[in-house]
Amino acid sequence: MAINRNELERLAAKLLDGTITSEEQEQLNHWINTQLPKDNSNAPLFKQIDLARKKRDMLKNILMKIEEDDQPVKTKRGQLYRFLKYSAAVAVILFIGFISQQNLFMPKQAERIAIHNIIELEADTVFSGGNSPTLTLGDGQVIQLSGKQAGIIQKNGHLTYTNGESAVNLQAGLDANVNAMLTLSTGAGGTYQLILPDGSKVWLNAKSTIRFPSKFSAHERKVYITGEAFFEVVKNTNQPFRVNSKDYQVEVLGTSFNMSSYNNDKEDHTTLLEGLVRIKSEPQQAKTAVLLRPGEQASISAERVAKRAVDVSPFVAWKEGLFYFDGASPQTAMKQLARWYDLDVSFSGNLSNISFFGMIDRKKSLGSIIRILEKSGVKFRLQQIDGRKVLKVISD
Incomplete structure (x- = not known):
């Protein structure tokens, strides 16, 4: 039979404080097994409760009770009863979270960690696009x-x-x-x-x-x-x-x-x-x-x-096949490299005081270029991320 709001709260509380009777436990187990998959009429109830606090406290109490009861038992029947008892408590907690806020324990979309396919590349193998x-x-x-x-x-x-x-x-x-x-x-x-x-x-x-x-x-x-x-x-x-x-x-x-x-x-x-x-x-x-x-x-x-x-x-040096950096900022210089070697660029560290100088043949490999630019005090790292070449410009 269905359990109303007040009765469900009462049984859950008794389950946690250890005062639930065998009859009440059987009633709660019956509801979990028969009504849980199809009855979400109590959803408005759980949406009004501080779910995070309640679940945290309930889980804490359950873990404490399991530790207290973690003693040898004389009969297999006692082990089975304790297992069913705490399984029922966990089922109630999970059900409350599911019907009210399914993603409470999942990171939000913006917080999910992106998984990328990253391969380290050798810059000397990279020439113009x-x-x-x-x-x-x-x-x-x-x-x-x-x-x-x-x-x-x-x-x-x-x-x-x-x-x-x-x-x-x-x-x-x-x-x-x-x-x-x-x-x-x-x-x-x-x-x-x-x-x-x-x-x-x-x-x-x-x-x-x-x-x-x-x-x-x-x-x-x-x-x-x-x-x-x-x-x-x-x-x-x-x-x-x-x-x-x-x-x-x-x-x-x-x-x-x-x-x-x-x-x-x-x-x-x-x-x-x-x-x-x-x-x-x-x-x-x-x-x-x-x-x-x-x-x-x-x-x-x-x-x-x-x-x-x-x-x-x-x-106009590009017309003659040259990179010509005359005090260029890292951002300005990297745009030229990105368009020539068909790559993306990322920056990290303080680059405000970095300037690039030099006149370099654009037919050279990317590795030859960045070794010259590293004399300005920056470091470079080349990776392939999700199929795109990414040049990382790093300053301490």
Whole structure:
């Protein structure tokens, strides 16, 4: 028969203080065996009780009673009765926890310990991610370009490799439509060159994209980039060249400049080598325009556009196949390594006073790079965690 709320509490209390009778024990055992799996009508009762305290106290009492009764018994019947007695008490406790708060003894989702597959890696075996450029056509078709080639040339509806070999025929209607956009992309550890129909040249750094029309309009030459690119633009005052990225635009007239605009960077940078560029941005409140001259760099963020004089060499060294660290912070330097060697980076310790210096060939292994950087007082550890390479930067 079912036991009501008051009766269940009374029997549980008597069970714990040792005053329960054989008849009451039999009644409680019968309820546990027959009603426990299907009767949760007492759930509201247990939700109102301080479950953690009650279970702790009950378990403590049970353990104490077991220790007190842990003496030789004369009959097997006595052993069996004591086993059933304390088993019933534990069953009541577990049932209370189950119907009210099933996960009370389990860690919450955020507290659960993640189990990862971790493998130690040898940094000397890690080289650049490999050159794997792709071209996406206006209809969404993705074409894998040859990574052995230096780049592609767009002219008269055709794309050829820089050595003259045919790459892609765009004449299937794409070149006739000025709005048909093409997208050239590079992966980790690769660079690629694009020569546009007007003769302007673009070099893409690793993990970068450039979107460009199959044919420029008569009034302007407009492209879009994400990541980093170096431009050598053919001058044409009647057809200005504009580069768009995020919420700003770089307008150029016969210019060589580098533009870095990765999505995970807080600031973008445009660095001018030759000519003249105008940067137009639209922050939240006001339009801003900054004019750059050779040797100047614009830093663009959501709040402002600011310019300063710089040594341009560190910002264009990638085009020559070099890492160039001239007082770079660990965070700035590691972003370059992450994009080149296709890895994630984590930091530990105080790195605020650490700066990296050096000019290093990007063809070298990761191990060769970090041995040079370790002279700055940091340590590195390379692991593979759940299939991804992770470089740990450690400072004491």
